[in-house]
Amino acid sequence: MQKVGFKGRFFPYVLIAPQILITLVFFYWPASQAVWQSFLIQDAFGTRVEFVWFENYETLFSDPLYFNALVVTVVFSTTVAALSLGFALLLAVMADRQIRGARAYKTFLIWPYAVAPAVAGVLWLFMFQPSLGIVAQQLKRMGVDWNYLLDGRQAMTLVILASAWKQISYNFLFFLAGLQSIPRSVIEAAAIDGAGPGRRFWTIVFPLLSPTAFFLLVVNIVYVFFDTFGIIDAVTLGGPAKATETLVYKVYSDGRLGGDLGGSAAQSVILMAIVITLTAVQFKYVERKVHY
Amino acid sequence: MTSRRIVLALMTGAAIGLSAGAASAQTEIQWWHSMTGANNDVVNKLADDFNKAQKDYKIVASFKGSYADSMNAGIAAFRAGNAPHVLQVFEVGTATMMGAKGAIKPVQEMMKEAGETFDPNAYLPAIAGYYSTVKGEMLSFPFNSSSTVMWYNRDSFKKAGLDPDKPPKTWPETIDHAKKLKAAGISCPLSNAWVTWVLIEQLSAWHNVPLATKANGLDGFDAVLNFNGPVHVRMIETLAQLQKDKIYDYAGRTNTGEGRFTSGECAIFLTSSAFYGNIKANAKFDFGNAPMPYWPDVAGAPQNSIIGGASLWVMGGKKADEYKGVARFFTFLSDTDRQANLHQVSGYLPITKAAYEKTKADGFYKANPMLETPLIELNNKPPTENSRGLRLGDMVRMRDVWAEEIEAALNGTKTAKAALDTAVERGNQMLRQFERTNR
């Protein structure tokens, strides 16, 4: 599709220059630096630098902890996605019923989207802090041996809950939009055929909702990849014993205090590759969806 | 906060920069530190007093966040070519700092060049040793030091029928106390903060066993970790066992768990002596402290404890005149009255022998016996190869690695021996990597 345009030899470049400049300086340059640094080993102050080819990558791939981070990331993202998608779908289906106050319910369900991940982490931390947390105290009274500083599964549960909590509103909105775009006539036709609400949901609504669900799955995974950094940093710092260290958190913690800049850069490069793949998948889907 | 700053930031893509642009004949000395609370006021007062005492130099003290934050900031600033003159670095950053030749200016060398009198023997050996080279040259200027002590809740002791005036001395006694406290309904009888500092680093020094070769790394970066011997394994094994019944309860890697002592939940708590001010301000119970417990069957125990805290590093690449100013400031800081006062108001240890003696002579410890406990520990015996201190590369991250393995032992996923073996192995890998970039 070709638009009618204007003529201008230099003007379009002027318009596009700021964006391109910022992209070059703060995106392409650091990305290329990451690639370059992933071939180097250097000290914290950068006073000694050694070129080592692929050694950082070799170290990384022979490091069981890197695979641990990969497993943690996969477990973490699938659980958060499943939990928040499931809960959001339930709420959306309920809110889609034409009941009184549906708008008010919607308003009260969407605001957690605006809460910063790190702040969400602090809220949950406060409830579950072993010594002063309200919920932690309750759990202890119920006989649960609650100490997420030591128990990896408890720590994981906590960051999963906080992350899923924050993501519910986003998923809820998209599911609701998806539900509302399903033509009433289709559902009415099924009702006339004698299908009850349950069967209507599983045979008609759910399949029609699946593109939305798939889209949300991709978005949720990306969310868990990047936006949960703040939650993990505020709640567990990746511990205990690396039980909650995701790939992104590892990039940060390995390079901290100039400890292992080369290894951290190598991880950045791998992550970039993963993200570009995810983007391609999502873009393909978005393009397809345009035809609906 | 002025609107001018916002306008500037919005309008220019350029940097605002850190330098205060005031044009004056005074030479400015930037000092980045991490002191919070009352100690932040102490720092500001020191800078202020120095600035009033002379006209040539002006110390600008800036708070840069936690120790890790300010070290990060210092490293980044050095790489970007605008490092501060003086950077406060915590003890675990020592190897990283001294490894970077050119990035730092050794304090003793600077003092000599600036013509200031400087006697390393004036400092308490346990403190000076931590920040000196093998040859005894002091690299950084000790500022705030503390050591590990055992804090206990006297009220809880009474509740459990224990004598609060006779705190346990050995680990078996401590464990026995903890069991009695548990029986008396105390939910967390025994815990500690700074897990690796207390359970590995201090434990080694206190029992005169090495945690690494080469005098724990003080004598060279080619040190090899070896804290997986019987003394360490028994310690972790014992605590892992006690963790099952909650007689011991792990409280995290740093000191965020200290609140469990001040809230009255935990009755015996091993952590920094600098915890004093915090307890005094927040605890609603009678408390006391005592030296760390030791295992009586280990020959030579208790030896002496090592320090924690931070020292002031002078960054490299500055002008001679600026170094003169820093040197003048350090001389100013070393003054006995000033040191004694610093010790008494901050709760950190005195760093010079003279300040310690003066404080003693003033009768300060009679009124504040709890502040002398760490000094008694530090000076218990002349330091050995195993108790001078430690200096290991990439120590900040390495502490996390050790803590991870200890956590694995405490939560039962690994045996104590296996956990410490892995901690040693992973730590050694990091040391070799560090050695490679810091030859």
Added chain:
Amino acid sequence: MVERRPLLDLMAHLVLLAGIAIVAFPVYITFVASTRDATDIIHGTMPLYPGTDFVANYMGALFQGSQRLRTTAVSTMMLNSLVMALTIAIGKIVISIVSAYAIVYFRFPLRMAAFWMIFVTLMLPVEVRIYPTFKIVADLGMIDSYAGLTIPLIASATATLLFRQFFMTIPDELVEASKMDGAGPVRFFIDTALPLSRTNIAALFVILFIYGWNQYLWPLLVTNSATMDTIVIGIKRMIVTSDAQTEWHIVMATAMLAMAPPVAVVLFMQRWFVKGLVESEK
């Protein structure tokens, strides 16, 4: 509704109410803690209803910050967050709308190259190239400045794509008519394209404001002076302490203050928010 089922409706109400309760619970606890004094919280005996220290805690937080830690006053942090959020939101919108305009309405060499160059950055958040980006900002001397805080985050493929999509839907007739009147690209942009984009701009603004306000890792690294702390970073600094006890009542009041502006934006601009979310689709 297809058929009326009162029982199902009742269930819907109950499920939604339960959902709201679950979603609101953490914030309610935070609010309660922000109205209580330090000792209630530290001793783990905090009741589940608000206390009496609301004014003291919020005033303390706003004008002093965490006293024991000598942090910056929270009002300064909020101002920093506001500057950052506004600069990022407005900056992103401005540079995206002009670059999308150039891509849609001009034919010029390298047009598609430029488009793809922007597009590739679509989903590469700053987290994955954090240290190199930090190094570059340090080299440019932008550490500890609003410029360093915002400019690296201003490039936005999402907004550019959105405006591109939108400009494609503006009928060619409008451009033709405008050209007949002798209008050039600048006139057409100001008189037609920009007014038509109003709702898109509003929607994007809501999303980007929240994005900017909630930034965490980047400001954590790029600012070291306490006076440059944003509120999200300020909270983190308040809970990670070395020698002093965390003042939870102040932290919780600060958390409430940190949530208030973005939540208010979502609630008061709900229509734009929903539109913005659904259309930008990240």
